[in-house]
Amino acid sequence: MLGxxxxxxxxxxxxxxxxTVAATLxxxxxxxxxxxxxxxxxxxxxxxxxxxxxxxxxxxxxxxGAEMKGELYxxxxxxxxxxxxxxxxxxxxxxxxxxxxxxxIYRTMVESLGGTHEYAAxxxxxxxxxxxxxxxxxVDTPPMQNAVDLLKxxxxxxxxxxxxxxRWFQGGAPSISKRFFQTGTKLAMKLMRTLFGDEFxxxxxxxxxxxxxxQYGFQERHRAVQRLLTDSNTAFLLVTYPSSxxxxxxxxxxxxxxxxEIQLKGVVLNRVEPALxxxxxxxxxxxxxxxxxxxxxxxxxxxxxxxxFQSSFQxxxxxxxxxxxxxxxxxxxxxxxxxxxxx
Amino acid sequence: xxxxxxxxxxxxxxxxxxxGGVGKSTLCYATALACRAAGRKPVVAVWDPFxxxxxxxxxxxxxxxxxxxxxxxxFKEYALLTxxxxxxxxxxxxxxxxxxFIRTTPGVADGVIAGKIWDVAQHNEYDTIxxxxxxxxxxxxxxxxxxxxxxxxxxxxxxxQAAQICEYFESDKTRVxxxxxxxxxxxxxxxxxxxxxxxxxxxxxxxxxLNQVASRFGIPSADALPENLRPLHALxxxxxxxxxxxxxxxxxxxxxxISLPLEVRGDYADLIxxxxxxxxxx
Numbered sequence: 001m002l003g004x005x006x007x008x009x010x011x012x013x014x015x016x017x018x019x020t021v022a023a024t025l026x027x028x029x030x031x032x033x034x035x036x037x038x039x040x041x042x043x044x045x046x047x048x049x050x051x052x053x054x055x056x057x058x059x060x061x062x063x064x065g066a067e068m069k070g071e072l073y074x075x076x077x078x079x080x081x082x083x084x085x086x087x088x089x090x091x092x093x094x095x096x097x098x099x100x101x102x103x104x105i106y107r108t109m110v111e112s113l114g115g116t117h118e119y120a121a122x123x124x125x126x127x128x129x130x131x132x133x134x135x136x137x138x139v140d141t142p143p144m145q146n147a148v149d150l151l152k153x154x155x156x157x158x159x160x161x162x163x164x165x166x167r168w169f170q171g172g173a174p175s176i177s178k179r180f181f182q183t184g185t186k187l188a189m190k191l192m193r194t195l196f197g198d199e200f201x202x203x204x205x206x207x208x209x210x211x212x213x214x215q216y217g218f219q220e221r222h223r224a225v226q227r228l229l230t231d232s233n234t235a236f237l238l239v240t241y242p243s244s245x246x247x248x249x250x251x252x253x254x255x256x257x258x259x260x261e262i263q264l265k266g267v268v269l270n271r272v273e274p275a276l277x278x279x280x281x282x283x284x285x286x287x288x289x290x291x292x293x294x295x296x297x298x299x300x301x302x303x304x305x306x307x308x309f310q311s312s313f314q315x316x317x318x319x320x321x322x323x324x325x326x327x328x329x330x331x332x333x334x335x336x337x338x339x340x341x342x343x
Numbered sequence: 344x345x346x347x348x349x350x351x352x353x354x355x356x357x358x359x360x361x362x363g364g365v366g367k368s369t370l371c372y373a374t375a376l377a378c379r380a381a382g383r384k385p386v387v388a389v390w391d392p393f394x395x396x397x398x399x400x401x402x403x404x405x406x407x408x409x410x411x412x413x414x415x416x417x418f419k420e421y422a423l424l425t426x427x428x429x430x431x432x433x434x435x436x437x438x439x440x441x442x443x444f445i446r447t448t449p450g451v452a453d454g455v456i457a458g459k460i461w462d463v464a465q466h467n468e469y470d471t472i473x474x475x476x477x478x479x480x481x482x483x484x485x486x487x488x489x490x491x492x493x494x495x496x497x498x499x500x501x502x503x504q505a506a507q508i509c510e511y512f513e514s515d516k517t518r519v520x521x522x523x524x525x526x527x528x529x530x531x532x533x534x535x536x537x538x539x540x541x542x543x544x545x546x547x548x549x550x551x552x553l554n555q556v557a558s559r560f561g562i563p564s565a566d567a568l569p570e571n572l573r574p575l576h577a578l579x580x581x582x583x584x585x586x587x588x589x590x591x592x593x594x595x596x597x598x599x600x601i602s603l604p605l606e607v608r609g610d611y612a613d614l615i616x617x618x619x620x621x622x623x624x625x
Contacts, residue, residue, distance in 0.1 A: 014363020014478065015529060044528045188441040191422060195501055244401060244611040245368070274578070277571035288568070291560035295575065298605070325577035 001266035001317040002342055005235035007129055007228065009262075011141040012239035013249045017270045019043050020328060021239045021321075021341070022140035023051065023074075027331055028338030030065065030072035034135040037073045039128060041121065041140055050329050065331045070135070077124055086123050090217030099210045106207055126225050235265035237341075242269050242305035251312060267318045268341065269309060273299045274322045345625040347550055347601060348377050351471065354518045355464045356511075357549070360476045360536055361522035362529040366554040366603075369615055370522055371473040375407045376619035383470040386410050388460060390477045404612050410463065410472075414452035417459040418445050424462070453481075453488035454501070461508045464516065479532045486512070486543045509544065518549040521598070525553055525589030537596050551598040553589060555605040557582050601625050 002008065002025075010022040019040050026038035043056045051063045056076035063072040084101060091097035100106055121141075129137055228234060236257060240250045250267070257264050276296055283289050310318060319341055328334055351357060351374060359367040359374075368389070375385040388410040400409070419436045435441065445451055463472055476482045484491075489505040489512070511517065519540065523533040533551070540546055557579070562568070565576045593600045603621060606614055 015365060015524060015526070044531070046527055187435040191435055192441065195422060195425060246364075248401065274575065276575070280572065281569060283568075285563065287561040288563070291562050291579070292572075294558055294560065295579075323578060325574070325581040327581070 001319060002235055002237075003265070005233055005265070006134075006136060007231070007234040008136065008138045009141055009229075009234065009236045010138065010239055011236065011253065012268075013241070013246050016239050016241045016246065018239045019047060019140045020334075020337075021237070021268055021270065022138050023047055024334045024338035025237075025341060026072055026074070026136075026138045026338075027051075027063075027065070027334045028342045029136045029138070030063070030068045030070040031335060032342070033069035035071045035073075035133065036136040036138065037075065037128060037134045039075055039077060039125065039137065039139045041077050043076055043140075047328070050331070050334060052331070063331075067331070067335065073134075075128075077121055090221075096210060100207065103207045103210060122225055123221070126221065126228060129228055230261045230263075232263070234263070236262050237266050237268060238264060239268045239270055240309075241271055242302045242309060244305065247305055247308055247312070250309070254313070264316055266341075267309065267313045267316050269306060269318065269320045272306065272320050272322050273302050275299055275303075344381070344623065346599070347625045348381060348623055350518070350549065351378065352381055352383060353515075354471065355516040356460060356472045356474060356518070358474045358476050358482075358517070358519045358546075359522055360479070360482045360519060360540075361552075362524075362532040363478045365522045365524050365529050366552075367475050367522050369554075369618055370520070370552060370622075371475045372402055372405060372407060372615045373618035373622050374473050375471075376405065376616065377622040378471050378473075379407070380619070380623060384408075384468075385471040385473055386463070386469040388412055388463075388472055388474045390456075390475070390481075401611050402615070405615060408469070410459075412456045412459060414445055414455055415442060417455040418451075421455055421458055421462070451492075453485045454492040454505070457485060457488050457508050457512075458504060461504075461511055464511065479536055482536060483539065483543060486540060486546070490544075513545045513547075515547060517547060519546045520549045520552065521596075522552045522554060523589075523593070524555050525586045530589060530592055534592075534596070537598070548598055551593050551596055551600045553593050553600060553602045556586050556589075556602045557605045559583065 008022075008025060010018050010025070012018050022038055022040060026036050029036040037060070040056060045055055048055045051072075051074055052065075053061055053063075056074065058076055060073050060075045063074055065072065087100050087106075088097055091100065125139055128134070238250060238253060240246045254264060273295070276292065276299065280292060283292070306320065321337065321340055326333060328337065357374065359370050361367055371387045371389070375387050378385040386408045390412050402409075415436070422436075445455070460472060460474060463469060476485060489508040492501055493505040493509075521533050521536055523529040537548070537551075560579075562576065562579075565573050568576055590600070590602070603618060606617060
């Protein structure tokens with residue numbers, strides 16, 4: 001399913017065990033001798049404990065394992081902090097940096113209203129991927145809905161920072177060839193002034209003025225992230241679950257990846273109900289008979305969705321991970337699961 | 344009629360919140376069917392990024408009205424409503440600068456969507472609006488948005504309306520329900536929501552749904568079973584133990600807990616019909 005890709009993105013709908021799959025891949029790759037980093041967005045405490053520490057942190061932590069020929073590191077994304085860092089990195093001067101960081105609208109955008117997380121996630125991913133000391137980087141992306149936003153984040157930010165948009169706010173001279181655009185813009189401006197009030201628009205214009213010059217950094221970064229995502233050295237694994245809703249979402253995700261020219265290297269169906277053993281004797285105990293019948297139905301229903309996945313993803317390798325009674329409480333249990341994905 | 348439906352029929356807006364993939368959409372649609380069976384006209388309001396999937400929506404067969412919460416559309420409607428007496432051309436809404444502003448200025452998109460939900464509640468076209476809120480982080484930014492907008496926009500139409508929206512969301516016309524699976528992460532998120540949303544707004548909390556709880560069977564110990572059934576036995580023991588722990592945690596939130604069974608259906612609409620019947624009883 002996976003080749004020798006350096007960057008492995010793990011994505012899919014919410015609640016299907018993406019983080020666990022990312023961790024199992026990390027453990028397995030480290031055992032194979034690679035220096036591996038797992039970046040997670042939304043880790044469970046139980047998983048942290050399985051990796052041997054109390055909880056995930058935004059610092060990079062080393063995972064100790066006797067079986068590892070390579071090294072394993074894990075870190076969690078702390079999105080709040082990263083946006084400020086992005087501004088600091090791209091600001092052309094100390095004055096510009098301070099002006100932006102202290103602009104009340106900027107602060108509200110970042111702190112109280114949220115929504116800037118996706119940009120930060122991409123920035124962190126890019127930063128880590130640029131560190132040549134890791135052989136393999138496994139990234140557990142946020143749930144699908146956000147993952148689509150995540151993948152589009154650099155593009156959106158670049159669009160926002162686009163010269164024509166910025167210049168309009170900055171009051172610069174628009175090009176004559178865009179006269180129609182200009183007319184629409186004047187009306188749009190009037191509309192926004194009415195709805196949002198003069199004061200807000202003025203602060204917003206100020207922020208845009210302060211952003212002067214930053215757009216080149218953002219646009220360059222957008223192109224770099226896009227190159228990284230579409231690189232042949234990057235693989236995307238879709239982790240999902242056999243049900244009608246997850247199937248529909250997975251198809252949507254497949255198309256979205258295709259639009260963005262990101263390679264889908266494999267589909268993992270997680271938490272699949274195991275089949276009943278062959279030749280189960282019909283038990284005399286009525287409760288046991290009901291239980292077996294219940295499971296037979298549960299498994300049967302799921303099987304129809306497993307088959308639908310198989311026919312929808314014919315060109316993509318597909319692996320099934322069955323539900324297990326064994327809790328994933330230690331490195332060997334994560335490794336066993338990872339072995340199903342990386343031989 | 345159970346107390347869930349009884350309470351629901353007295354409200355205008357119900358928000359369903361919880362981690363992605365826990366069954367919020369299922370509950371929205373099932374509640375809509377239960378409301379309709381009681382003679383009301385419901386609408387399901389969704390953030391549906393998957394709407395663009397080719398083919399019809401799998402739930403069209405239920406014939407429940409769906410309100411798609413798209414920031415740009417909501418903004419356009421809102422602007423036209425506010426500027427009744429002025430002529431506004433479509434070109435204005437197609438303007439790249441405006442689109443970029445609405446999409447990228449955080450809080451604006453959530454704010455206009457909150458405004459849209461509030462606006463639908465002011466009219467009589469629908470009796471009940473069932474809102475399928477997106478992921479946890481987004482639920483916070485959504486409920487923060489009216490107050491956030493008041494802070495950002497210190498004058499203007501939005502400032503005035505944000506106050507009305509807050510007031511309505513905090514009134515007894517609105518209720519917030521929580522949905523979780525009997526698993527660690529969804530329960531942790533539900534806890535964050537139950538504890539945290541209070542600080543954002545004085546919302547009325549309703550019910551806590553524990554979805555996909557496995558059926559119970561009084562099966563004997565593993566030794567009494569044939570050898571080849573023992574792994575499955577172990578799996579169900581682990582599952583039931585897990586369900587028990589989840590029930591205990593859910594009860595600690597001090598909200599009425601409603602457990603819904605683990606059902607896998609070939610057809611999503613059939614599953615929703617089944618859940619709707621359960622919701623009429625509980």
